[in-house]
Amino acid sequence: MSEIDLEDVPGVGPATADRLREAGYCTVESIATASPVDLAEAAEIGEATAKKMIKGAREIADIGGFKTGTDVLLRRKEVRKLRTFVPEFDDLLGGGVETQAITELYGEFGSGKSQIVHQLAVNCQLPEECGGLGGSCIFIDTENTFRPERIAQMVEGLDVDCEVGTTEEFLSHIHVARAHTSDHQMLLIDTARDLANEQKESGMPIRLFIIDSLTGHFRAEYAGRGTLATRQQKLNRHMHELFKLVDEHNAVALVTNQVMSNPGVFFGDPTKPIGGNIVGHSATFRLYLRKSKAGKRIARLVDSPNLPEGEATFMVEKAGIKPC
Structure with missing residues (x-):
């Protein structure tokens, strides 16, 4: 996931990506696991926009779905x-x-x-x-x-x-x-x-x-x-x-x-x-x-x-x- 840029997340432009990195959100996973309130404050955006960003990041990072016990064992x-x-x-x-x-x-x-x-x-x-x-x-x-x-x-x-x-x-x-x-x-x-x-x-x-x-x-x-x-x-x-x-x-x-x-x-x-x-x-x-x-x-x-x-x-x- 480290190869994927923040700009690939829907709703994240270059300026927003810079603000996110400055606030410590350097990976897609960190956005996917953030709360909308914290992300909105860090990126200086609205909470609704933050929720869309989190949803997009979760789809890219494959976070939020269920995995089998076999997948967990591999992890x-x-x-x-x-x-x-x-x-x-x-x-x-x-x-x-x-x-x-x-x-x-x-x-x-x-x-x-x-x-x-x-x-x-x-x-x-x-x-x-x-x-x-x-x-x-x-x-x-x-x-x-x-x-x-x-x-x-x-x-x-x-x-x-x-x-x-x-x-x-x-x-x-x-x-x-x-x-x-x-x-x-x-x-x-x-x-x-x-x-x-x-x-x-x-x-x-x-x-x-x-x-x-x-x-x-x-x-x-x-x-x-x-x-x-x-x-x-x-x-x-x-x-x-x-x-x-x-x-x-x-x-x-x-x-x-x-x-x-x-x-x-x-x-x-x-x-x-x-x-x-x-x-x-x-x-x-x-x-x-x-x-x-x-x-x-x-x-x-x-x-x-x-x-x-x-x-x-x-x-x-x-x-x-x-x-x-």
């Missing part, structure tokens, strides 16, 4: 797995972290969330035959957690049967943006889409989108029950935009999430992820991380559409994420 064959190189962890996820899906990591501070996203920012740049995705990474940092020094340690600690580039090369393929507010965080998804489209034909297309953490700004800015509906609505839209992005680019989405303690729970673990059902339903895979004895961490697969629940242990070492 699933495009899915790739990004390995952590911790065998037990990768087995828990059916071979690695999946593309065309959102994987959520939640847990208390120090449970290993940021360590895992740093490790996968390195691993994604390795060739596919070595367990990577042969691409670069976009890192949206909301809590000032990104550390290039940690990337350097993990590059030096790689133990793979393929040629590994220099630390400078790995760092040059990690595109970092610091989000200062929830609105800024949502805006950065649009910027990430532009960057991903620019990198699409390069030797290192974007294959991993990281948000660390997803809910930090939303939690701080929308305090109290009176703002809950607004917060959840914005989070829902944010997650859906992220999913459309990784689905379009066959990439991995990795988000970390904060937790809270439920004082009403007297038996069992009172830890709950922030974001409620909105985040829970939007994430394809949910992993709960917690500390264990002797410096070990435990990852538990809480939710998955096709994998059973289970646990895996790993260590956080200077060289990166390692098996116990």
